[in-house]
Amino acid sequence: MRVKGIDVFSGAGGMSIGASWAGIETIVAFDTDIHAAKTYQINHPETLVICDDVRNIGDFGIYRPDGPFVVFGGPPCQGFSTSNQRTRNTANENNWLFQEFLRAVRQLNPDWVVFENVRGILETANATFLQHVIRGLEELGYVVNYGLLNAADYGVPQKRHRLFVIGARDGTKVELPQPQCTPYVTxxxxxxxxxxxxxxxxxxxxxxxxxxxxxxxxxxxxxxxxxxxxxxxxxxxxxxxxxxxxxxxxxxxxxxxxxxxxxxxxxxxxxxxxxxxxxxxxxxxxxxxxxxxxxxxxxxxxxxxxxxxxxxxxxxxxxxxxxxxxxxxxxxxxxxxxxxxxxxxxxxx
CATH class of the missing domain: 3.90.120.10 (DNA Methylase, subunit A, domain 2)
Structure with missing residues (x-):
């Protein structure tokens, strides 16, 4: 049975493309940006695209599919970026949108979870937000692993570091992928x-x-x-x-x-x-x-x-x-x- 996916904070669909290439069928995608949602729909016509603020989604559970599935996504990361020093703190309301991601996980109860964000989340407010994410997933019964990955190590012609948190509900610890590309693509x-x-x-x-x-x-x-x-x-x-x-x-x-x-x-x-x-x-x-x-x-x-x-x-x-x-x-x-x-x-x- 093919694994299905639900993309929260989907943007234009970068993660969904990667999921598709890995054999995962994304069935629902959520994003508040009308232009990004349109781009997503054009390129993923079989996916249900919901253009709305995730805080307005009362019950994510109604989108739960049959069979094994993964919930993935990256809440808005501008507040964690090293170029936005004024908003890299706990007072920025958007920095707490990860709680909506955790709410989606709680209501959907997927087999796996993949949370993504910029490396700045490690450095913002003494990694408070990252600790909240990890603790929240563990309290929901997931075994969690996390780490910083450089896109250039995986065939992307760009030196770009992103943080990934992976959770598995079956008690196993999912290992982060090893670097796959040497030399780098220019x-x-x-x-x-x-x-x-x-x-x-x-x-x-x-x-x-x-x-x-x-x-x-x-x-x-x-x-x-x-x-x-x-x-x-x-x-x-x-x-x-x-x-x-x-x-x-x-x-x-x-x-x-x-x-x-x-x-x-x-x-x-x-x-x-x-x-x-x-x-x-x-x-x-x-x-x-x-x-x-x-x-x-x-x-x-x-x-x-x-x-x-x-x-x-x-x-x-x-x-x-x-x-x-x-x-x-x-x-x-x-x-x-x-x-x-x-x-x-x-x-x-």
Whole structure:
């Protein structure tokens, strides 16, 4: 019997893709973001998508399937991010949404639980929130294991650490997946077959620039002959002028002072601002790549939605809905599907 899944805080569906690749059929997904929910529904037409605040869901138990199943998801993580120092505390209401996840687990009583979040949850309020999650699952009868995983170790062309908590109801301790990818997949291997684009590009469908040379690109392309979401933020000319001075791996520090006049104090810029990716290494964390102005490794522009999706390991068949800003947010917030796949495969072991 095929294992089923229920995705709480599903976003655009990164974890559900990974679950599918691991043989798990997601039957219900919950998210409050209308644009992410639409993206999810387009790409998972057989899944019941409920677009609502989970705090409004009275009884998750009505969605309980027959047979073995897993409840998984990652509550909003902005409050735990190291870039949001003002909200990394117990006073931030959204930091307590993990309690809704635990409520869903209590009402559904699944065979397995997979909880995901950013590494900052380990450092926020002396790991208070993580301790609540672990204790809550243990009180519900789950044997719990947790750890920090680097997406690059699982075939994702991006150095991105995520925390996973895995619980099993049958008394076994599920081991976290061992690193599977050496050497790492690079940015060049991930995006070199995609079309070159101008600043402000708005192309819905494009043919590939060349044949897929890497195994990763072949995996992402599948049987597709075109890919979608070739949308690039249109930067002002003075921003493009700044890009020209930044080498691969460089950042704002490489920009001449006279071009940074709009910054009251250039020295206070975050190190991640104006970062040009290295073509022969995995990407830095995608995250809010428009705000951070991550730069294409060889072109003087920001990343397209499809390029960012590739660096997250979304397959090219996946289509993102909404304006460019909403698409960028959906991609940046997602759990890399290949990382999720490795985690879900560990349940069967």
């Amino acid at each position: 940015v060049g291997e991930a995006i070199e077959d995609l079309q070159l684009l101008p600043n402000g590009a708005k192309f819905d469908q494009l043919k590939y620039r060349c044949s897929a040379k890497s195994e990763f690109a072949k995996l992402m392309r599948g049987k597709n002959r075109t890919s979608s979401n070739h949308h690039v933020t249109r930067n002002a000319p003075h921003i493009i002028d700044r890009y020209k001075y930044i080498p691969q791996g460089g950042n704002w520090e490489n920009i001449p002072d006279d071009l940074m006049g709009s910054y009251a104090d250039k020295s206070r810029c975050h190190t991640g601002i104006y970062r040009r990716l290295k073509i022969n290494e995995p990407s830095v964390v995608i995250g809010n790549y428009r705000k951070n102005m991550l730069i294409h490794p060889t072109e003087d522009r920001g990343l397209s939605v499809r390029e960012a999706a590739r660096l997250q390991s979304f397959p090219d068949s996946y289509q993102f809905s909404g304006s460019i800003g909403f698409q960028q947010q959906q991609v940046g917030n997602a759990v890399p599907p290949l990382l999720a796949k490795a985690v879900f495969e560990s349940l069967g072991k």
